[in-house]
Amino acid sequence: MANYFNTLPLREQLIQLGQAEFMDSSEFADGVNALKGKKIVIVGAGAQGLNQGLNLRDSGLDVSYALRKEAIEEKRASWKNATDNNFTVGTYEELIPSADLVINLTPDKQHTAVVNAVMPLMKQGATLSYSHGFNIVEEGMQIRKDLTVIMVAPKSPGSEVRAEYLRGFGVPTLIAVHPENDPQGKGWAEAKAYCVGIGGHRAGVLKSSFVAEVKSDLMGEQTILCGLLQTGSILSFDKMIEKGIDAGYASKLVQYGVEVITEALKHGGVSGMMDRLSNPAKIKAFELSEELKDIMRPLFQKHQDDIMSGEFSRTMMIDWANGDANLLKWRAETGETAFEKSTAGDVKIGEQEYFDNYLLMVAFVRAGVELAFEVMVEAGIKPESAYYESLHETPLIANTIARKKLFEMNRVISDTAEYGCYLFDQACKPLLADFMKKIDTDVVGKNFNEGKDSAVDNIKLVQVNEILRNHPVEIVGTRLRKAMTAMKAIKTV
Amino acid sequence: MIQMTEPFVHIDQLTIQYPPKMVLNDLSWTINKGENYVLGGKSGTGKTTLAKAIAGLIPSDGRVSIHFDPTLPLSPKVHYISNWYQFTNLEGDRNFYYQQRYNRHQGQDTLTVKAELEHFAEQENLDFADIADKVVEIGFENVQQSQLIELSSGEHKKLQLVKGLWLKPQLLIIDEPYTGLDARSRVVLNDWLDELAKEGVQLILITNDQKLPSTINRFAYIAEDSRLINVHGALDFPKDNKRQKKKLPEFLKEVPQTDYDIIAQLNNIHIRYGDKEVLKNISWEIKVGEKWLLQGPNGSGKSTLLSLINGDHPQAYGHDITLFGNKRGSGESIWDIKAKIGMISPEMHWYFDQNATVWHTIASGFYDSIGWFIDVKFQEKKQIIELLEFFDLIKHKDELLHTLPLGKQRLAMLARTIIKNPPLLVLDEPCQGLDSEQTKYFNDVVDELAQHGKTLIYVGHYESQLPSCIEHRIVLEKGEVMTNVGI
Numbered sequence: 001m002a003n004y005f006n007t008l009p010l011r012e013q014l015i016q017l018g019q020a021e022f023m024d025s026s027e028f029a030d031g032v033n034a035l036k037g038k039k040i041v042i043v044g045a046g047a048q049g050l051n052q053g054l055n056l057r058d059s060g061l062d063v064s065y066a067l068r069k070e071a072i073e074e075k076r077a078s079w080k081n082a083t084d085n086n087f088t089v090g091t092y093e094e095l096i097p098s099a100d101l102v103i104n105l106t107p108d109k110q111h112t113a114v115v116n117a118v119m120p121l122m123k124q125g126a127t128l129s130y131s132h133g134f135n136i137v138e139e140g141m142q143i144r145k146d147l148t149v150i151m152v153a154p155k156s157p158g159s160e161v162r163a164e165y166l167r168g169f170g171v172p173t174l175i176a177v178h179p180e181n182d183p184q185g186k187g188w189a190e191a192k193a194y195c196v197g198i199g200g201h202r203a204g205v206l207k208s209s210f211v212a213e214v215k216s217d218l219m220g221e222q223t224i225l226c227g228l229l230q231t232g233s234i235l236s237f238d239k240m241i242e243k244g245i246d247a248g249y250a251s252k253l254v255q256y257g258v259e260v261i262t263e264a265l266k267h268g269g270v271s272g273m274m275d276r277l278s279n280p281a282k283i284k285a286f287e288l289s290e291e292l293k294d295i296m297r298p299l300f301q302k303h304q305d306d307i308m309s310g311e312f313s314r315t316m317m318i319d320w321a322n323g324d325a326n327l328l329k330w331r332a333e334t335g336e337t338a339f340e341k342s343t344a345g346d347v348k349i350g351e352q353e354y355f356d357n358y359l360l361m362v363a364f365v366r367a368g369v370e371l372a373f374e375v376m377v378e379a380g381i382k383p384e385s386a387y388y389e390s391l392h393e394t395p396l397i398a399n400t401i402a403r404k405k406l407f408e409m410n411r412v413i414s415d416t417a418e419y420g421c422y423l424f425d426q427a428c429k430p431l432l433a434d435f436m437k438k439i440d441t442d443v444v445g446k447n448f449n450e451g452k453d454s455a456v457d458n459i460k461l462v463q464v465n466e467i468l469r470n471h472p473v474e475i476v477g478t479r480l481r482k483a484m485t486a487m488k489a490i491k492t493v
Numbered sequence: 494m495i496q497m498t499e500p501f502v503h504i505d506q507l508t509i510q511y512p513p514k515m516v517l518n519d520l521s522w523t524i525n526k527g528e529n530y531v532l533g534g535k536s537g538t539g540k541t542t543l544a545k546a547i548a549g550l551i552p553s554d555g556r557v558s559i560h561f562d563p564t565l566p567l568s569p570k571v572h573y574i575s576n577w578y579q580f581t582n583l584e585g586d587r588n589f590y591y592q593q594r595y596n597r598h599q600g601q602d603t604l605t606v607k608a609e610l611e612h613f614a615e616q617e618n619l620d621f622a623d624i625a626d627k628v629v630e631i632g633f634e635n636v637q638q639s640q641l642i643e644l645s646s647g648e649h650k651k652l653q654l655v656k657g658l659w660l661k662p663q664l665l666i667i668d669e670p671y672t673g674l675d676a677r678s679r680v681v682l683n684d685w686l687d688e689l690a691k692e693g694v695q696l697i698l699i700t701n702d703q704k705l706p707s708t709i710n711r712f713a714y715i716a717e718d719s720r721l722i723n724v725h726g727a728l729d730f731p732k733d734n735k736r737q738k739k740k741l742p743e744f745l746k747e748v749p750q751t752d753y754d755i756i757a758q759l760n761n762i763h764i765r766y767g768d769k770e771v772l773k774n775i776s777w778e779i780k781v782g783e784k785w786l787l788q789g790p791n792g793s794g795k796s797t798l799l800s801l802i803n804g805d806h807p808q809a810y811g812h813d814i815t816l817f818g819n820k821r822g823s824g825e826s827i828w829d830i831k832a833k834i835g836m837i838s839p840e841m842h843w844y845f846d847q848n849a850t851v852w853h854t855i856a857s858g859f860y861d862s863i864g865w866f867i868d869v870k871f872q873e874k875k876q877i878i879e880l881l882e883f884f885d886l887i888k889h890k891d892e893l894l895h896t897l898p899l900g901k902q903r904l905a906m907l908a909r910t911i912i913k914n915p916p917l918l919v920l921d922e923p924c925q926g927l928d929s930e931q932t933k934y935f936n937d938v939v940d941e942l943a944q945h946g947k948t949l950i951y952v953g954h955y956e957s958q959l960p961s962c963i964e965h966r967i968v969l970e971k972g973e974v975m976t977n978v979g980i
Contacts, residue, residue, distance in 0.1 A: 054807055057807075058826060059827075060824045060829070080597075081598050085808065167590060167862060167863040168857070168862025169864070
């Protein structure tokens with residue numbers, strides 16, 4: 001199978017990469033009608049599969065689950081998930097032939113095997129749905145020409161997809177139709193109906209393409225989302241230990257700090273996050289982040305280039321074929337870092353203290369979000385797509401670190417994200433060696449404001465604020481966040 | 494023996510303010526050894542704040558001194574059991590939704606009751622054998638393997654009580670001890686408190702209830718000017734002013750449109766979680782206009798049964814259930830169902846959006862959402878204002894719901910429930926935590942509403958405190974129907 005993106009002429013590559021339209025709520029007036037009375041069969045009953053299915057059924061649609069024979073016979077977790085909620089469960093052979101819509105919600109790595117098993121069983125003219133386009137775009141999976149291929153990708157973990165739906169809201173969602181597979185022209189209607197069925201239309205929907213989704217998703221996850229949060233966390237912890245900060249305190253600050261800091265990012269963007277600092281601290285964080293942006297820009301560009309050329313997925317798929325040798329080795333190494341082995345101390349850290357004593361992480365987050373966004377947009381990805389794959393998802397990943405540190409983050413995220421994260425981390429740490437030598441506990445571990453008067457130069461402050469607020473990620477973010485008015489605050493402290 | 498003459502608790506001119514509000518002003522109070530208090534009186538007088546200050550949960554500026562007795566074999570501690578519990582999942586998250594306990598998935602979200610108790614025992618150095626009998630007596634033995642998220646509101650209350658009483662602190666403060674408890678458990682609790690008192694535990698109970706442990710020997714309330722007034726008994730507590738009855742808004746006098754005769758028809762329903770059967774062979778028919786009372790001990794399956802009717806239970810699919818003329822699973826969405834139901838429950842209240850103002854809370858009733866996301870239309874706005882006035886909430890309309898006294902919160906939740914004038918009202922323990930005056934007012938409103946063609950399902954524990962419109966009764970015990978009759 002050839003990389004689909006690389007088979008396209010440049011003109012077509014640019015069109016598909018640049019597909020990003022924030023949809024008006026009037027486009028969803030038809031509700032779930034396009035799927036009403038149709039047979040929907042979901043393959044896979046993990047967190048996404050189960051929770052999306054619960055929502056679709058609660059929206060009045062006919063949902064059942066197709067699982068592999070062994071999963072049913074051995075009554076595995078996926079079988080229990082589906083049967084405990086009174087869904088019909090059957091084998092591929094039993095359920096796929098009558099399905100009008102087959103939703104593939106298995107992990108990326110299984111897509112080729114799953115689609116190869118499912119496709120011959122699908123009836124003429126049915127629809128196949130993905131929630132991530134890697135299989136189509138990078139692996140170049142060819143789908144039967146009579147089938148329609150769509151993508152509906154909620155930008156949240158499965159549990160949130162369910163919780164928000166039951167609150168009467170939803171999570172931001174990205175939808176797409178594969179241009180090579182829309183023989184009846186029904187793709188968009190079905191993708192929209194599916195999106196309504198899981199509640200996504202209430203929180204903002206981005207009309208995207210398989211290509212735009214894959215190239216931006218890969219970039220976001222391996223740079224700012226996972227890569228930089230990992231690098232920043234490890235370097236911060238090591239620095240504090242080196243400078244004699246109590247290990248329990250350092251561990252807690254790092255584990256929970258990113259969550260608290262990025263909660264501000266979620267509600268108010270980069271400027272909202274920076275505004276949580278005092279004026280002198282904000283200027284310091286600004287200066288550090290400017291420096292970080294200069295140092296890391298070539299690395300971000302290299303990641304984007306490798307993603308565009310297909311080099312990243314090629315090497316990763318070699319590792320897949322090699323039984324994940326590299327992935328498993330790097331995962332074990334992450335488990336051995338001092339931070340991972342530390343235990344959060346039984347100390348109380350106030351919400352504001354996480355900002356004041358962890359200014360370095362604020363600088364890392366600003367640099368990473370802006371860099372990822374800038375590099376994606378330079379590469380032809382639209383600001384809307386770039387926003388979702390950088391700023392929007394950062395708090396979600398930070399939340400996994402707060403749960404069980406980096407190991408948990410890497411376990412929860414996709415295989416592609418985890419692989420890319422390690423690549424980034426390995427390259428980034430040496431790059432930052434000189435920068436870190438200058439770092440002291442005033443920006444990580446202790447309150448930056450202590451012993452300083454809070455005076456700042458007027459003009460300097462105005463300039464800094466202006467640069468922060470006028471960054472394109474802030475402009476597009478303000479607009480997209482308006483559609484998410486009901487965004488839930490996470491209790492972070 | 495100077496120690497003996499020292500008071501157990503001494504509060505000297507305690508002032509606590511949440512600007513702009515002064516909650517306690519120069520309050521002084523002395524509790525001597527052997528005195529077991531009930532703190533009662535009107536809502537909003539600062540009882541909970543005072544309790545938290547004694548327990549050291551809010552700063553008291555050194556105005557509270559407690560002299561523990563080192564000779565007692567009891568832990569030299571003050572333990573406060575809150576009226577409002579909060580638990581976290583394994584990762585310290587508290588973002589739950591009220592239907593979560595019905596959604597089954599294999600990943601564990603929260604600790605089991607057993608694990609929670611073991612964790613508590615380890616933390617506090619306690620021995621489970623000490624309460625093994627009590628756990629059985631209070632009807633809590635069957636939930637050991639349940640996750641915290643699966644507990645009903647009454648069971649959660651019991652968990653808080655079991656932990657607090659197990660601890661045997663020298664001073665035990667319980668805020669609204671009887672809220673949500675079934676009749677049997679109340680008796681068990683009072684006996685248990687009497688036993689502890691004999692061992693030297695001193696009590697402060699915050700309640701206006703009159704069925705109290707016999708060890709209670711002091712009664713007090715906080716007056717308007719923050720003075721602590723001692724009275725002879727619970728009957729002497731000042732009561733909240735009788736609410737002036739107002740005219741029911743016109744829109745609530747309209748009989749809701751129904752093109753079906755039967756609201757809900759459930760036939761032979763079984764609900765299982767793994768091996769545990771929580772509802773066994775339940776059949777129930779509710780006709781348009783009927784007023785039902787649903788009763789049963791804590792954990793008997795009441796809320797689960799209601800969740801089958803209001804669209805909250807995933808296992809409703811595949812069962813023989815007909816709602817509002819449509820067979821369940823025939824293409825209706827849960828939002829179609831919820832549009833016809835006004836619902837209130839302790840769980841929904843607990844997990845309600847913390848950012849919602851009173852206005853948003855009521856407005857969300859138009860969309861059946863937990864929290865408010867859409868601009869309301871002109872007519873809807875008018876209805877909200879009418880209801881705010883009806884319930885005397887107009888001056889609180891922009892305040893956060895969860896910062897109001899509980900009685901007012903419940904009224905706002907009731908307003909949310911009726912704002913769309915739905916054909917069916919499902920009121921699951923709507924008066925939990927309200928005193929008898931507030932409850933009477935609430936039930937009077939329900940009675941008045943009921944006159945206008947609405948169907949009602951009401952869950953309440955005490956026969957004495959029910960709306961008078963009730964005409965049918967269904968009683969559950971251990972998931973089975975015991976009684977299903979007209980009254």
